[in-house]
Amino acid sequence: MQPARCRVQFCATVLAALLSLAGTTPTRGQANPSIEYQVKAAFIFNFAKFVEWPLDTFKSENAPIVFCVFGHDPFGSALDEIISGKAINNRAVLARRITESPDLKSCQLVFVSSAEYKHLSEVLNSLQGTSALVVGESEGFAERGGGIQFFPEDSRLRFAINVDAIQRARLTVSSKLLALARIVHDQVNPRGN
Amino acid sequence: MRVRRRSIHGARRPPPASLESRILKVLTRGYLSLAAAALMTIPARSQEMPKDLGNSSIEDLMNIEITSASKTEQKLSRTASAVFVITAEDIRQSNAINMPDLLRTVPGIDVAQINANTWAVSTRGLNSRFSNELLVMLDGRSVYTPTFGGVFWDVLDLPLEDIERIEVIRGPGASVWATNAVNGVINIITKKASDTPGAMVVAGGGTADQGFGTLQYGGNIGKETSFRVFTKYLNQDHFSNPNGQDGGDGWDLARAGFRTDTVFSSKDTLTFEGDLYRGREGNPGSGISSITSPSIQGVVTEVNLGGGFLQTVWDHTYSSSSGTSLQLSYDKYQRSDALGETRGTFDISFQHHFAWGDRQNLVWGVEYRYSASRTVGSLEISLDPPNLETPLFSSFVQDEIALVPDRLFLTVGTKLEHNYYTGWGLQPSVRVAWTPSPRETLWAAVSDAERTPAAIDTSVVSNLGGYTGPNGPVAVRLLGNPNLRDERTIAYEAGYRISVGEHVSLDFAAYYNDQYDQETTEPGAPFFESAPSPPHLVLPLINANLSYGESHGFEVATNWKVARRWTLSPGYAFEQIHLHLEPTSHDTTSVPAAEGSSPVNSAQLRSHVALAQALSWDASVYFVDRLTDPVIPAYTRLDTGLTWQWNKKSSLSLVGQNLLKDVHEEFVDSTGSTATTLIKRSVFAKFTWRF
Numbered sequence: 055m056q057p058a059r060c061r062v063q064f065c066a067t068v069l070a071a072l073l074s075l076a077g078t079t080p081t082r083g084q085a086n087p088s089i090e091y092q093v094k095a096a097f098i099f100n101f102a103k104f105v106e107w108p109l110d111t112f113k114s115e116n117a118p119i120v121f122c123v124f125g126h127d128p129f130g131s132a133l134d135e136i137i138s139g140k141a142i143n144n145r146a147v148l149a150r151r152i153t154e155s156p157d158l159k160s161c162q163l164v165f166v167s168s169a170e171y172k173h174l175s176e177v178l179n180s181l182q183g184t185s186a187l188v189v190g191e192s193e194g195f196a197e198r199g200g201g202i203q204f205f206p207e208d209s210r211l212r213f214a215i216n217v218d219a220i221q222r223a224r225l226t227v228s229s230k231l232l233a234l235a236r237i238v239h240d241q242v243n244p245r246g247n
Numbered sequence: 248m249r250v251r252r253r254s255i256h257g258a259r260r261p262p263p264a265s266l267e268s269r270i271l272k273v274l275t276r277g278y279l280s281l282a283a284a285a286l287m288t289i290p291a292r293s294q295e296m297p298k299d300l301g302n303s304s305i306e307d308l309m310n311i312e313i314t315s316a317s318k319t320e321q322k323l324s325r326t327a328s329a330v331f332v333i334t335a336e337d338i339r340q341s342n343a344i345n346m347p348d349l350l351r352t353v354p355g356i357d358v359a360q361i362n363a364n365t366w367a368v369s370t371r372g373l374n375s376r377f378s379n380e381l382l383v384m385l386d387g388r389s390v391y392t393p394t395f396g397g398v399f400w401d402v403l404d405l406p407l408e409d410i411e412r413i414e415v416i417r418g419p420g421a422s423v424w425a426t427n428a429v430n431g432v433i434n435i436i437t438k439k440a441s442d443t444p445g446a447m448v449v450a451g452g453g454t455a456d457q458g459f460g461t462l463q464y465g466g467n468i469g470k471e472t473s474f475r476v477f478t479k480y481l482n483q484d485h486f487s488n489p490n491g492q493d494g495g496d497g498w499d500l501a502r503a504g505f506r507t508d509t510v511f512s513s514k515d516t517l518t519f520e521g522d523l524y525r526g527r528e529g530n531p532g533s534g535i536s537s538i539t540s541p542s543i544q545g546v547v548t549e550v551n552l553g554g555g556f557l558q559t560v561w562d563h564t565y566s567s568s569s570g571t572s573l574q575l576s577y578d579k580y581q582r583s584d585a586l587g588e589t590r591g592t593f594d595i596s597f598q599h600h601f602a603w604g605d606r607q608n609l610v611w612g613v614e615y616r617y618s619a620s621r622t623v624g625s626l627e628i629s630l631d632p633p634n635l636e637t638p639l640f641s642s643f644v645q646d647e648i649a650l651v652p653d654r655l656f657l658t659v660g661t662k663l664e665h666n667y668y669t670g671w672g673l674q675p676s677v678r679v680a681w682t683p684s685p686r687e688t689l690w691a692a693v694s695d696a697e698r699t700p701a702a703i704d705t706s707v708v709s710n711l712g713g714y715t716g717p718n719g720p721v722a723v724r725l726l727g728n729p730n731l732r733d734e735r736t737i738a739y740e741a742g743y744r745i746s747v748g749e750h751v752s753l754d755f756a757a758y759y760n761d762q763y764d765q766e767t768t769e770p771g772a773p774f775f776e777s778a779p780s781p782p783h784l785v786l787p788l789i790n791a792n793l794s795y796g797e798s799h800g801f802e803v804a805t806n807w808k809v810a811r812r813w814t815l816s817p818g819y820a821f822e823q824i825h826l827h828l829e830p831t832s833h834d835t836t837s838v839p840a841a842e843g844s845s846p847v848n849s850a851q852l853r854s855h856v857a858l859a860q861a862l863s864w865d866a867s868v869y870f871v872d873r874l875t876d877p878v879i880p881a882y883t884r885l886d887t888g889l890t891w892q893w894n895k896k897s898s899l900s901l902v903g904q905n906l907l908k909d910v911h912e913e914f915v916d917s918t919g920s921t922a923t924t925l926i927k928r929s930v931f932a933k934f935t936w937r938f
Binding site: 089092093095096097099100104130131135136137140168169193205206207210211212230231234 | 306510
């Protein structure tokens, strides 16, 4: 086989393979969630284990704990995989995707991705008076009234807890979780945000 | 550095009468190589994810690294190439105190020690002191020298305690940079300064490694910046040559270095690192007294080593699925060996990865490298021209497409490169990974890879000695060929990874390579030369691309947790090359050299036992099949160590190496640049204290 010819053949094969695959690529579904979001999903499940909701949040004794992802969902299947078949204090755990902020009232935990950070005020407004734990990942999220905020440190995930927001939502956070967190407070005008 | 002549040390000295045939025989091209290239998959994920994140504690989760130094993040389970990761834990358990010994633990990597300060390292065939098909990167910076396209393993001597992991990829499917590489990629990633706080003292010594140690201190500057500084020293005793005399290969090396990591916003990190080293090693090489000298003498030369590097990396994260990285580096080294080279290399690279829709992850990058070399040269070896500046432009693009989410991934990409010698080259590849279940992965790949010529291939002038012919003195000379073409390889690879139950994992990879335009050495037209005197006829031997061939093989790496405290890691590799000459070739040495320089079979068994809370015992047995050209008998080596970690901060290890035989040989440098000495049984003790 001549090298030059082989190269052409090779490229042609690659191209053909690409074209045929492009033609058959299914269009449903999501890419594999990144490791970051697999870990974040596991964190969120852990948060719920260390948070006590006031009893009046739940409709009944066995009512599930509902995790809601507001708007853009970066988890793919990761969150569902983490919580599937699991229970916290004899309550099942459900995950829901919510696109309209008024629908958030039924959630015990709300995740607001960085893509939806611009809607944080709207989310917090509709959750006023409820006992939802609001979790986010944008810089300044906790200071602006979010409950728990992820932040990266040395390529690993850390989290900050806004104790004012926790108190407003009448949540009880275990001291173990607080010990691992960076504690922050409401900031009226953080960095001009 | 010299690039020729078979070692003639002691008992290996051939009879003088056969000089001509000897010269032809010795012209085994130490630097023949499979071309290979790169693009494609990204180095593996740094760490394996816990099996069930849902049951992980918060503390565990806080320890999972979510970004990687690799081009983009990719789970090991769906990497479509033969990947092996050496973790920091593996490094501790290996009891290795230098990089080549650490690489022995990877099934399929051929590591052979030539003498106390020289190694030959390759994968999938063609081992040589000047192996030029293996790319080695340290924190994203290529550490091979463009002089011959390989690595000076003696000076790749960083503190092993500071290594986060080493990603070893066999085959061409590995790196997006991989300039003039690759039958494989070794990607060394050091720990961030924030992961090495406090002081560390490592001190040890023994019968071969007479004294070694590291002093290190890490801390913080302000809130955002962490740093570490270190010094490292080693002093190694000489081995004996086959006649039982001092082999002259003792050496020492001192190094000082630093790393800083600054997190200057939640999305930006800046890393600086660098080091300086100075050392001295004995090179038991060979020399000729005049250009037509009929005899080659063993000569030990003292080689001064010096060098260092400085690099900075700015990483910016746009979102969880997109980021950029800008890297600048400068590297300089100096070696007062037969070539007498000083080389400085400046490199700037940029890469960007991002998600495109729900299913595609794209990564692309550009790199510019400028390398300038000055050589003094000697009668034995010089470069023509002696000073050369070689720019290199490289770029790549790669797309990982989730054909079926979580199940089937297609990765396509290509590298486009422009090098000084052969101009533009395009190196595409296609890879597929299928994970039918979270426990198993099947993958396959086809890549077109190139090895571009190095300075030694195009510019070498090496006098191999001579004889007195009927018409006067004759000199035989190896000459580089500026018109050499790239060596090309089409590599077909496939692999299977599976975890069986909780206790057994298995990784299997097989390959078949078609190789074209492989290097040979051809006799050229004789010519007269009056200087240096006496006037003489030169019989030139010129590098050419007149062979082709195929190679195939497979590698198996397994991990078996036999009991709670006992892990066994067996590994096996099979590799075979067949080369053929084009009808126009008159080369008689390249084919046997290529076919006989790597072992057909190699096997290893590593064992780790946690004897008690604080005491662990590690043992490694390596079997390496015989080499046929130059001949090295098969050997088995046993290394073992006992480590007592009496608290989190202090540990003491007692290590024995090469315990089975008094002495053994592992490799002969067929180029004659350095002689083989006898690797002896040795023991050392090592103490590590952190505070």
